[in-house]
Amino acid sequence: MTSTSVQPMSASGPDPTPFHTVDPYTGRSIAEYPYLVGEQIDAIVERADAAFEQWREEPVERRARILARTAEIIRERKDDLAALVTREMGKLIGESRAEVDLAADIFDYYAEQGPGFLGPRRIEVEKGSAELITEPLGVLLGIEPWNFPLYQVARFAAPNLLVGNTILLKHASSCAQTALELEKIVTEAGAPVGVYNNVFLQISDVERVVANPAIQGASLTGSERAGASLAEIAGRHLKKCVLELGGSDPFVVLDADDPDATLSAAAAGRLGNTGQSCVASKRFIVPEAIYDDFVDGLSRRFADLVVGDPSDPQTTLGPLSSEQAAQTLLDQIDDALDKGATVAVGGARPLDRGPDGNGAFIEATVLTDVTPDMEAFAEELFGPVAVVYRVGDEDEAIRLANSTRFGLGGTVFGSDPDRARSVADRIRSGMVWINHPTSTEPELPFGGVKSSGFGRELSDLGLFEFANRKLIRAFPAGSGTENAATG
Numbered sequence: 051m052t053s054t055s056v057q058p059m060s061a062s063g064p065d066p067t068p069f070h071t072v073d074p075y076t077g078r079s080i081a082e083y084p085y086l087v088g089e090q091i092d093a094i095v096e097r098a099d100a101a102f103e104q105w106r107e108e109p110v111e112r113r114a115r116i117l118a119r120t121a122e123i124i125r126e127r128k129d130d131l132a133a134l135v136t137r138e139m140g141k142l143i144g145e146s147r148a149e150v151d152l153a154a155d156i157f158d159y160y161a162e163q164g165p166g167f168l169g170p171r172r173i174e175v176e177k178g179s180a181e182l183i184t185e186p187l188g189v190l191l192g193i194e195p196w197n198f199p200l201y202q203v204a205r206f207a208a209p210n211l212l213v214g215n216t217i218l219l220k221h222a223s224s225c226a227q228t229a230l231e232l233e234k235i236v237t238e239a240g241a242p243v244g245v246y247n248n249v250f251l252q253i254s255d256v257e258r259v260v261a262n263p264a265i266q267g268a269s270l271t272g273s274e275r276a277g278a279s280l281a282e283i284a285g286r287h288l289k290k291c292v293l294e295l296g297g298s299d300p301f302v303v304l305d306a307d308d309p310d311a312t313l314s315a316a317a318a319g320r321l322g323n324t325g326q327s328c329v330a331s332k333r334f335i336v337p338e339a340i341y342d343d344f345v346d347g348l349s350r351r352f353a354d355l356v357v358g359d360p361s362d363p364q365t366t367l368g369p370l371s372s373e374q375a376a377q378t379l380l381d382q383i384d385d386a387l388d389k390g391a392t393v394a395v396g397g398a399r400p401l402d403r404g405p406d407g408n409g410a411f412i413e414a415t416v417l418t419d420v421t422p423d424m425e426a427f428a429e430e431l432f433g434p435v436a437v438v439y440r441v442g443d444e445d446e447a448i449r450l451a452n453s454t455r456f457g458l459g460g461t462v463f464g465s466d467p468d469r470a471r472s473v474a475d476r477i478r479s480g481m482v483w484i485n486h487p488t489s490t491e492p493e494l495p496f497g498g499v500k501s502s503g504f505g506r507e508l509s510d511l512g513l514f515e516f517a518n519r520k521l522i523r524a525f526p527a528g529s530g531t532e533n534a535a536t537g
């Protein structure tokens with residue numbers, strides 16, 4: 051709580067057990083942090099609310115400059131930030147470095163493009179004028195996950211700070227140090243005290259924050275369980291929420307024209323971030339004629355991975371984010387095997403599991419013969435486990451692609467652009483990528499449908515989720531009141 055003047059423990063509240071962060075490669079504890087309690091939480095909301103009154107009045111160009119400076123500092127600290135992310139959640143160091151760049155790009159995008167999106171929009175009317183202007187809402191709570199500890203925060207913080215909202219950021223407990231660094235960076239970039247507030251909040255205190263009259267909205271990226279809980283609380287207190295939840299993205303292969311490119315994309319789509327991405331390709335749907343070659347090719351790529359220390363650039367398969375995550379995934383694999391699935395490669399824990407044998411590793415795994423009674427069919431597999439299905443025709447492929455409660459992303463691979471496009475149109479999800487695994491760019495909207503959540507982040511859409519699109523309708527004086535009080 052670097053910029054917090056509130057002391058770590060309150061005399062008035064019970065002292066909750068501090069939480070600690072763990073390096074998933076070694077299983078060793080990194081550091082311990084206290085949760086905020088009772089009145090400390092209220093004090094931070096009050097501080098953010100006071101800051102909002104000033105922040106909203108700043109010219110948008112000043113807010114944009116602070117975002118641009120944030121991007122610069124993130125890039126200046128690339129080595130340290132990447133090492134921290136790798137240590138706290140086990141991401142391969144090359145991927146951590148790429149994430150640093152992406153987070154900086156998001157701050158830059160809103161610094162450069164954001165002000166242009168915020169200008170008034172004129173609506174043609176018969177008499178007088180109508181304008182839609184954009185105003186901030188107030189203090190927001192953002193709850194973010196560990197899997198992309200920098201990118202997820204940038205996605206929420208950058209557009210909202212640009213619009214003029216102030217934020218409380220509750221990061222995943224497992225990446226507390228990254229959370230503190232981000233608060234420090236935004237503050238160093240020039241954000242006044244109270245504009246960006248890291249909060250080490252217990253889940254049981256989320257309602258205390260959301261219920262506070264100063265809070266105008268909440269955004270959560272994470273599991274369905276957490277999303278449903280926040281939505282319930284937000285509903286009870288009539289606060290808007292945006293939810294970015296899980297996914298079980300299909301990867302639909304249409305033909306065998308370029309098997310190497312297809313397999314490389316399939317492996318990359320499944321294994322990026324050690325498979326812990328909401329938009330990872332998770333279900334591979336392959337025509338009968340090329341199914342065997344696809345399973346063999348994917349299995350070979352998975353078997354060739356170099357398991358080891360995520361901070362070593364030679365490593366290509368690191369640990370999962372925690373031992374608990376590894377156990378959950380292993381249970382899902384075991385459930386599938388018990389019910390008759392087949393393992394083409396992997397399926398267990400590797401023999402070498404780091405310096406103390408406690409690393410949260412799982413072998414990269416290809417499962418086949420998965421049926422609807424198995425968890426692997428319906429649940430999100432959050433790690434390096436691919437499920438491959440064989441289908442007879444395009445309609446069956448689309449039926450299978452849509453036979454999930456999730457609707458986040460999806461991929462269609464095929465040589466005929468019209469056919470690929472028509473299949474993309476029939477996939478029920480928030481995003482579909484053609485001839486590329488689902489990915490993200492600052493200027494592209496990101497979000498899902500069905501149990502994957504609601505609302506959008508990034509692009510211009512991300513700017514308006516927590517903004518008041520306010521109508522100003524003006525009539526020349528003396529125009530009369532013929533349409534008064536309808537609606």
Ligand code: NAP
Nearest residue numbers: 194195221222223253271272273276279294295296297328
């Ligand atoms: P998680 O347990 O839901 O944690 C995510 C965040 O929510 C953390 O800050 C966590 O705090 C907090 N949280 C947990 N339970 C909560 C509750 N009942 N109320 C309010 N906040 C709560 O998620 P995870 O399983 O670690 O993360 C992976 C999930 O996130 C996957 O399902 C993945 O697909 C999804 N995800 C979605 C997107 C997207 O954009 N759609 C992006 C990335 C990840 P603590 O850490 O303190 O528990």
